[in-house]
Amino acid sequence: MCEVYDFPQKDDMDAMKTAISIFLDTRNGPTRNVMQGVLKFILDKYKIDQIKFVDYIIERGKQGGVRIIPRKMAHGRECPGCGEVIYKRPENGGKVVFLSILQGDDGDLATYGCGGCKCVFGKWEEIK
Ligand SMILES: [Zn+2]
Numbered sequence: 112m113c114e115v116y117d118f119p120q121k122d123d124m125d126a127m128k129t130a131i132s133i134f135l136d137t138r139n140g141p142t143r144n145v146m147q148g149v150l151k152f153i154l155d156k157y158k159i160d161q162i163k164f165v166d167y168i169i170e171r172g173k174q175g176g177v178r179i180i181p182r183k184m185a186h187g188r189e190c191p192g193c194g195e196v197i198y199k200r201p202e203n204g205g206k207v208v209f210l211s212i213l214q215g216d217d218g219d220l221a222t223y224g225c226g227g228c229k230c231v232f233g234k235w236e237e238i239k
Pocket of ligand 1: 190191192193194195225226227228229230
């Protein structure tokens with residue numbers, strides 16, 4: 112029997128959220144790779160280009176990768192969820208990690224995730 116899904120099942124949506132959450136907890140290369148693999152696998156499974164979540168949108172990138180588009184924005188240098196400083200280095204206890212970037216004519220929209228409060232948010236990055 113061939114099963115056809117037209118909308119991602121809850122289990123798959125949960126797997127994507129979990130993969131992001133584990134990366135935000137650990138913030139290392141191997142879990143980043145696992146996260147990207149899970150996100151791409153599920154987009155491929157449903158043959159779709161985008162899945163919308165409450166806090167972010169998972170989207171297929173132009174070069175075969177996956178990007179995470181934020182719905183929440185940081186207006187300063189801190190995580191909008193808990194106030195953790197975005198640019199603090201991990202060796203100094205920084206918990207905010209870079210997730211993905213969307214390049215545009217007006218600037219680049221970087222997506223960050225916070226390991227402290229699990230918030231995913233965006234910030235416009237300007238070249239100075
Ligand atoms: Zn936070």
